[in-house]
């Protein structure tokens with residue numbers, strides 16, 4: 001898939017309505033050169049100086065620099081911007097205060113001011129880090145995201161959570177800081193490694209289960225297109241996922257009402273699997289895929305859903321080559337998993353709370369779940385088979 005996957009269809013636009021922090025997400029295919037025009041328009045509409053001679057810092061990582069970040073930088077230069085690139089090591093360890101400092105140094109050396117735009121071209125690591133730096137440099141400078149992983153396109157670039165990791169706690173240092181806009185090109189996903197692509201699909205399936213039954217059915221009907229990364233299907237899937245997440249964020253921007261918790265379906269189990277199987281063993285999206293199956297089984301055990309709902313999720317996840325059980329369930333002890341889940345953000349005083357489906361397209365945050373029920377689900381999957 002190269003030039004053939006370019007399309008002339010118009011970009012989809014998802015408007016995120018957050019008062020004076022509102023912004024647009026544009027979803028196109030094969031139009032990365034159009035990034036400059038969008039950035040220019042977003043800046044001027046917010047009262048920043050017009051582009052010519054203005055400064056942009058493109059933040060990226062070494063896997064994305066040559067393929068995608070340079071195209072964005074060139075499009076800005078062609079439009080008359082002064083544009084520099086800062087390329088960081090790839091991987092989760094880059095989401096650190098140390099790398100943030102490197103970006104502050106670069107901004108200061110470039111004499112960046114309040115009109116300077118930080119453009120994140122990369123996955124969630126680059127988006128979270130660059131957004132955090134933009135939120136704090138000079139008390140906040142314009143920030144644009146050009147997400148290049150499926151996870152970043154459907155999840156991390158929507159909602160304004162930015163931040164870095166503390167050596168002892170992931171995502172512990174951060175802010176809510178909305179971008180000026182998000183520019184998505186689904187063709188960028190063609191270079192994404194297979195596992196990373198599929199991990200992003202797990203979050204897409206999640207949106208269908210928690211919020212949108214017809215979207216889940218659409219995914220079931222387009223498995224083949226998804227597996228070959230068809231840009232037209234991806235454009236729809238990415239735009240719909242962004243819309244669904246934006247709907248939640250619009251009602252709970254600062255994670256106060258509890259609504260945003262629905263996005264954590266599959267994540268209480270998933271985070272425990274990720275942590276105990278050793279970070280890196282399971283990608284986040286893979287852990288979420290398995291976590292959704294466990295959470296759905298738990299809902300079934302509690303009599304909240306019929307077994308077919310779990311079966312449908314298992315089938316779809318399998319067709320997308322995602323795991324539906326742990327690679328080696330016996331390796332993780334039930335007690336450790338339970339203890340880990342009791343540490344989860346959504347527990348209050350050690351009480352177990354889970355986001356559970358009540359039907360396709362609808363979930364509820366359920367409190368007071370007996371540990372014995374959770375243990376029983378974990379034990380079920382520890383049987384060989």
Ligand SMILES: NC(=O)c1ccc[n+]([C@@H]2O[C@H](COP(=O)([O-])OP(=O)(O)OC[C@H]3O[C@@H](n4cnc5c(N)ncnc54)[C@H](O)[C@@H]3O)[C@@H](O)[C@H]2O)c1
Pocket residue numbers: 061062063064090091092095122123124125126128148149150151152155156157158159160161162171188189190191192193196
């Ligand atoms: N802010 C939020 O709301 C939010 C939500 C979910 C996750 N996150 C964060 O997102 C991060 C994970 O993001 P991720 O999964 O995108 O990981 P990532 O940014 O590490 O990217 C995964 C890998 O893919 C490479 N890559 C990126 N785009 C590529 C492309 N087009 N072609 C080839 N290689 C490419 C990267 O270099 C990296 O090696 C985590 O730190 C997580 O905490 C944030």
Ligand SMILES: [Zn+2]
Pocket residue numbers: 203267284288
């Ligand atoms: Zn997730």
